[in-house]
Amino acid sequence: MTVDAPVLRVAIVGGGPGGLATAIALFKIPNVDVKLYEQASILREVGAGINIGTNSWKVLELLGVADSLTTGHPEWTVLNMNGRSGEELHRRERTPDPSMKRPTIRTQRTALQSALLAHVPPGTIQLSKKLSKLVDAGDEGLELHFKDNTTARADLVIGADGIRSAVRDAAWPDYSIAFTGTTIWRTLLPIQTIQDLDPRFRLTGWWHTPTTHVYFSPVGEGLWEIAARARGAAAGQKVSWGICVTNAHVEAHFGDMLPGVREALRRVPEGGWREFAAFAGPELARLTAWDGRVALVGDASHALSGAFGSGAGFAMEDGWVLARALEHCRNDLGRALPLFERVRRPYYSRMYAHLARQAEVRRARLEELGGEASYDDRVRSKIITDGGEDMAWIYRHDIGAVWADVLGRLEDTTEV
Ligand SMILES: Cc1cc2nc3c(=O)[nH]c(=O)nc-3n(C[C@H](O)[C@H](O)[C@H](O)COP(=O)(O)OP(=O)(O)OC[C@H]3O[C@@H](n4cnc5c(N)ncnc54)[C@H](O)[C@@H]3O)c2cc1C
Known part of the structure; x- marks a missing residue:
């Protein structure tokens, strides 16, 4: 990476795991001026727990954040029970492996947020900035309008504003959840x-x-x-x-x-x-819009409502890949955003396809049971978590290896 790349003004909208991870990743590349706008007046996670599996640990390591996440509980045993009878329907036991540096844990959402926040340089985050409108100001860039009647300009706007994304509403007006x-x-x-x-x-x-x-x-x-x-x-x-x-x-x-x-x-x-x-909401045909000046990361880019229980991991992977693509293309949006799409869109397509198959398996199971299915049969029919597929592509996903593979193929074909 040379330092002659033009300074790129990047506005991230949303301070959840996706926005914070994107900011952290972008700060590590030269010639990028990053601002993060969050609607809340205090950056505080609502919710309760969150799973940090191998995929999330890998991206936290790449972001340099993993060692800051120090609380959580390892998930060795996972049970499924009939809630009315108490019958145990399924048990998954993993043997604690002392050589495993970072086992899958469940932690408090606030713990993940604090770990990420500790790596965002001071002065980056502006609170009480609820995006209300996004306008294409031509050569001046994109204009962000906030509810407090202030505005900001940027060359690239990253929608990290969750499943009800205002950025997505502006740039994908026909999309709805x-x-x-x-x-x-x-x-x-x-x-x-x-x-x-x-x-x-x-x-x-x-x-x-x-x-x-x-x-x-x-x-x-x-x-x-x-x-x-x-x-x-x-x-x-x-x-x-x-x-x-x-x-x-x-x-x-x-x-x-x-x-x-x-x-x-x-x-x-x-x-x-x-x-x-x-x-x-349905799968988006593109994760970028407005000639590569708007990109979506995290829940904004794939409205799956917590399916796979790994959405924070996906959001952080998006931010890391977006930064890598910008770095590789020296902040040239016309090349960087297609590269980001090329890595992340097929991954989300695969998730949508998997969920459609899983719904079909469930439907077929219920049909097989027929209208006479007992209460307990209907409970049992719910205990499919993966449609029989190997889910390593989600839970052991190694975004660093994926990126290295993409780069290797680019070099082979001299494409980007
Ligand atoms: C019940 C439930 C359980 C889940 N369990 C897990 C789990 O175990 N593991 C896991 O990895 N994931 C889990 N998820 C998914 C995970 O919570 C999300 O995928 C993840 O938080 C997405 O991060 P994000 O940064 O894309 O969006 P969000 O976390 O939704 O953050 C969006 C941010 O944008 C801000 N914002 C929104 N609109 C605006 C605006 N107009 N202007 C400015 N700021 C705005 C919001 O205030 C918020 O801070 C779960 C989700 C649900 C609902």
Whole structure:
């Protein structure tokens, strides 16, 4: 990389894992002026726990952040239970491997955010900047308009503003997402609150009914996450994302769970639940727009609503690859953004295709059971997590190796 590349003004919209990782990766390349605009007045994660698998660890290492993420709980045992009878339906045991430097962990979302934030240079992030409009100002670049009536200019705008992306709304006006019919409620609480109820609550485990599940998982520092999910539930508000809801509102959806599970939900301190209405949208044909001056990363680029439980990892990979592409093409957007697309779009296409196959497997299973399927059969039919496929392409994905491979092929063909 030479230093004669023009200085590129980059505006990142959104300070979640995608935006923070993109900022960290861009700071490591020359001739880029990075600003990150976040709508919140305080950068604070809502939600509860988050999985950091091998794929996420790999990108955190590439970003130089991995050693800053020091809390979390390794996931050695994962259970699936019938939530009404308590029958164990599936158990996955991994043997602790002392040679493994970074096993899969579940940690608090705030822990990931703090680790990333520690690597963003001071002065980069501007808070209370909610993007309301994005305008093409021709030779002057792109103009960002914020709700507080201020504006900013940039050569490249990166939409890292999540599943309800305002950047995507501006540059992909025909795209829309829709409520999936599923609502998720999440909380964190000390294990002492629930440990007397069932010893299995100490492990990572799903408790299923045909249309709902309740998930318990340790996230480190003595805290446990409970995530409860109901299909077809009328959400408090259809667009709710991280809003506080009452215990009664949550408990109403889990009446047929075992008394112990219901009691665990009841013991959540009032005010502790946050509600997330799951939205999703179709695959985008392009992740970049406006002649390569707008790019989407993370949830903004693939509205999959938490499918694969690895969206933070995907978002961080996007940011890292985008920085690599810019570095490789010396900030030439006309070459860098197609290169970014070339690496990331097929990956997201594969995810959409996988989810379509998985839905088909589920549908076929239910059809096979017929209209007479019992409650327990319907619960059992839910316990497919991967449609029988090897999921290493997600959970062991090595974005550094993928990038090296792409570069190798470019050199062979002298393409970019
Ligand atoms: C219930 C649930 C469980 C999940 N579990 C996991 C898990 O275990 N592991 C995992 O890796 N992923 C998990 N995910 C997915 C993960 O949370 C997301 O994929 C990840 O947070 C995406 O990061 P992001 O930076 O793209 O978007 P977000 O985290 O959504 O961040 C977007 C940011 O943009 C800001 N913003 C939005 N609009 C504007 C605007 N107009 N102007 C300025 N700023 C704006 C927001 O305030 C926010 O800070 C889960 C998701 C859900 C819903």
